[in-house]
Amino acid sequence: MRSWLAAVIFVLCSAVNVHAKDLPDFTELAEKQGPAVVNISITQNMRASPTQLPGMLGDEQLQEFFKRFGIPNFPGQNGGGAQPEYKSQSLGSGFVISSDGYILTNAHVVSDADEVIVKLFDKREFKAKIIGADKRTDVALVKIEATGLPKVVIGDPNKLKVGEWVAAIGSPFGLENTMTAGIVSAKGRALPQENFVPFIQTDVAINPGNSGGPLFNLAGEVVGINSQIYSRSGGSMGLSFSIPIDVALEVTNQLKASGKVTRGWLGVVIQELSKELAESFGMKNTNGALVAGVEKGGPADKGGVEAGDVIIKFDGKPINSSTDLPRAVGAARPGKAVPVEVLRKGSDKTLSVAIGEMPSDPSESAQANKPAVKQDADRVGLILKELTPQQKKKLNGKNGLLVMDALGAVAQAGIRRGDVILGLNNTEVQSLEQFNKQLAGFAAGKTVALLVLRGESTLYVPVKIPSAK
Numbered sequence: 001m002r003s004w005l006a007a008v009i010f011v012l013c014s015a016v017n018v019h020a021k022d023l024p025d026f027t028e029l030a031e032k033q034g035p036a037v038v039n040i041s042i043t044q045n046m047r048a049s050p051t052q053l054p055g056m057l058g059d060e061q062l063q064e065f066f067k068r069f070g071i072p073n074f075p076g077q078n079g080g081g082a083q084p085e086y087k088s089q090s091l092g093s094g095f096v097i098s099s100d101g102y103i104l105t106n107a108h109v110v111s112d113a114d115e116v117i118v119k120l121f122d123k124r125e126f127k128a129k130i131i132g133a134d135k136r137t138d139v140a141l142v143k144i145e146a147t148g149l150p151k152v153v154i155g156d157p158n159k160l161k162v163g164e165w166v167a168a169i170g171s172p173f174g175l176e177n178t179m180t181a182g183i184v185s186a187k188g189r190a191l192p193q194e195n196f197v198p199f200i201q202t203d204v205a206i207n208p209g210n211s212g213g214p215l216f217n218l219a220g221e222v223v224g225i226n227s228q229i230y231s232r233s234g235g236s237m238g239l240s241f242s243i244p245i246d247v248a249l250e251v252t253n254q255l256k257a258s259g260k261v262t263r264g265w266l267g268v269v270i271q272e273l274s275k276e277l278a279e280s281f282g283m284k285n286t287n288g289a290l291v292a293g294v295e296k297g298g299p300a301d302k303g304g305v306e307a308g309d310v311i312i313k314f315d316g317k318p319i320n321s322s323t324d325l326p327r328a329v330g331a332a333r334p335g336k337a338v339p340v341e342v343l344r345k346g347s348d349k350t351l352s353v354a355i356g357e358m359p360s361d362p363s364e365s366a367q368a369n370k371p372a373v374k375q376d377a378d379r380v381g382l383i384l385k386e387l388t389p390q391q392k393k394k395l396n397g398k399n400g401l402l403v404m405d406a407l408g409a410v411a412q413a414g415i416r417r418g419d420v421i422l423g424l425n426n427t428e429v430q431s432l433e434q435f436n437k438q439l440a441g442f443a444a445g446k447t448v449a450l451l452v453l454r455g456e457s458t459l460y461v462p463v464k465i466p467s468a469k
Helices: 002-022 027-036 060-068 245-258 275-280 299-303 324-331 389-394 408-413 432-440
Strands: 037-047 085-098 102-105 115-119 125-134 139-143 165-170 178-191 194-202 214-217 221-229 240-244 268-272 289-294 310-314 337-344 347-354 382-386 401-406 420-424 447-454 457-464
Touching (some): 027 178, 194 245, 194 324, 268 457, 275 457, 382 432
Antiparallel strands (some): 037 085, 115 125, 165 214, 178 194, 420 447
């Protein structure tokens, strides 16, 4: 009996020992790479509003108390007085990429800073100069006057695999040189309004203060910059996102050379191809970026790209999803003519487009006016009205049908009052009669794509033709 029990204990201990050996050891990484990670503190000179006190921002009841009892020099009292200044401070992280003092961090860490202080691993502090920042990728380059600094080793994020161990070093909540570890949860993750960065998603604990710090692989190489977290509480919830280091270095090279980033610009509005939209265009898969709108006079317009085209290749690179296109275009050199392969009405077509330079502000598009009169609903539930000459003028002379109401199938698809229908599948709207005639030609159960203008944006909406009652 005793020998049997001893055998079981031996097996269990061996299993535990084997699993312990399988776990990664981060001690060497921390010792070698920790000194290259820095703490960044930001100071902003702020001015209190007439109804606010520094340190008591938003505490309106307390401020009202001061006013009622006539405490002197209360800001805004008696409707006047100078607004007091105070300093707002925040913390972030960064890492040394060259021994002569160049440091990478996030753009949002140093944004609007009046003073940037870098604190090294050996406790020395330096006032830093912001060389440049790029808000689109959230990358910033700062410089301190120092030499012989320990620097990180750059790795290849393209070799990362989902499930691979990674570690972060930074200053969460101001706690300097804190290391946290986890695994790669996903690669090439697209986030809303972040089309230029294929984020690395991890479950590494990232908290306020970690922003701008490095993400390491087990070889001790930097593969990303910790940039964002998803959180309902403000703390880590196991969803953190890092900028791939190759993307960051491309931006860094431009910032170092000119202090700004120049990107290619195509001048299109794109959307993801859903299964329903692909079906409506007669496609067998959902590969490509669907062009929902083309900016008049932009590079795509001049190159012959049309709304309803599906871009499947750009400059020889396959476009598998809509998120691939902004990165490919952004990396293209302005002025360069590139081949753009599109799928148009079931046929492949290759266009030559001279890439423009991305403007700092998006250009304004025409807005739809509100409807005035009602018509009968069509077979999908649309109540439409033809545009007036004045309304067409705001659309640069284009025809369109104003949605006065949306019922049934179109309402379920998301079309609403005030939208303007610009096209059906790959055909532009010419008149209400033409639109209804074309709509009548589709069999029940068929999915059609309506090109819709909403505010300043255009998008395709898939609508299934309902059965006749």
